[in-house]
Amino acid sequence: AQSVAQPEDQVNVAEGNPLTVKCTYSVSGNPYLFWYVQYPNRGLQFLLKYITGDNLVKGSYGFEAEFNKSQTSFHLKKPSALVSDSALYFCAVRDLSTDRGSTLGRLYFGRGTQLTVWP
Amino acid sequence: DVKVTQSSRYLVKRTGEKVFLECVQDMDHENMFWYRQDPGLGLRLIYFSYDVKMKEKGDIPEGYSVSREKKERFSLILESASTNQTSMYLCASTSAGTTYEQYFGPGTRLTVT
Numbered sequence: 001a002q003s004v005a006q007p008e009d010q011v012n013v014a015e016g017n018p019l020t021v022k023c024t025y026s027v028s029g030n031p032y033l034f035w036y037v038q039y040p041n042r043g044l045q046f047l048l049k050y051i052t053g054d055n056l057v058k059g060s061y062g063f064e065a066e067f068n069k070s071q072t073s074f075h076l077k078k079p080s081a082l083v084s085d086s087a088l089y090f091c092a093v094r095d096l097s098t099d100r101g102s103t104l105g106r107l108y109f110g111r112g113t114q115l116t117v118w119p
Numbered sequence: 120d121v122k123v124t125q126s127s128r129y130l131v132k133r134t135g136e137k138v139f140l141e142c143v144q145d146m147d148h149e150n151m152f153w154y155r156q157d158p159g160l161g162l163r164l165i166y167f168s169y170d171v172k173m174k175e176k177g178d179i180p181e182g183y184s185v186s187r188e189k190k191e192r193f194s195l196i197l198e199s200a201s202t203n204q205t206s207m208y209l210c211a212s213t214s215a216g217t218t219y220e221q222y223f224g225p226g227t228r229l230t231v232t
Contacts, residue, residue: 034220043209043224044162049218049220105219106164110161111159
């Protein structure tokens, strides 16, 4: 069965400090991994994805994430946090072994991590 | 620019009413999804569709049905709304056979009283 865990409901960090939002996953086959951000009363916005290749992927707004296959993790990072980064962050996985030849594109989401950056 | 639109941002309905939530995408995507989002529970998949008139149940289909008569439009139907269906509903779409991410609409916050 597929699952995504975001072990922290909340992450608080001071502006200018580095931030990390954690994500671990469990799938049967090879994963595609995604991070999304949600601002209040809005839909989800795509930040970045890991498909294959370099384990460090860069995305929007200065965010990056590191894929670690041995630890089945995909942590989101940013070197210097901004107050405007405060939002709800979701990690998601796509399990290619159940994706019917990559036709469905179904994602499994974590429960989300509320990031608060204080001035 | 890619676009997924939902018919209402906010909706208030009474218990027992039939409720229609509409989602339209302009990207010619094959796959469309309906989620509900509740605090602490993340996104839970209700139904998805991989082609016109084709649908599959997600993780929480009870109390919901869907309709996809045209490729660009995917409707979520609450046959008889109940208070436990008060939630944020999110629609998403993606292209089949690619590594593309899902694109989300702005969401509909439904309140059932």
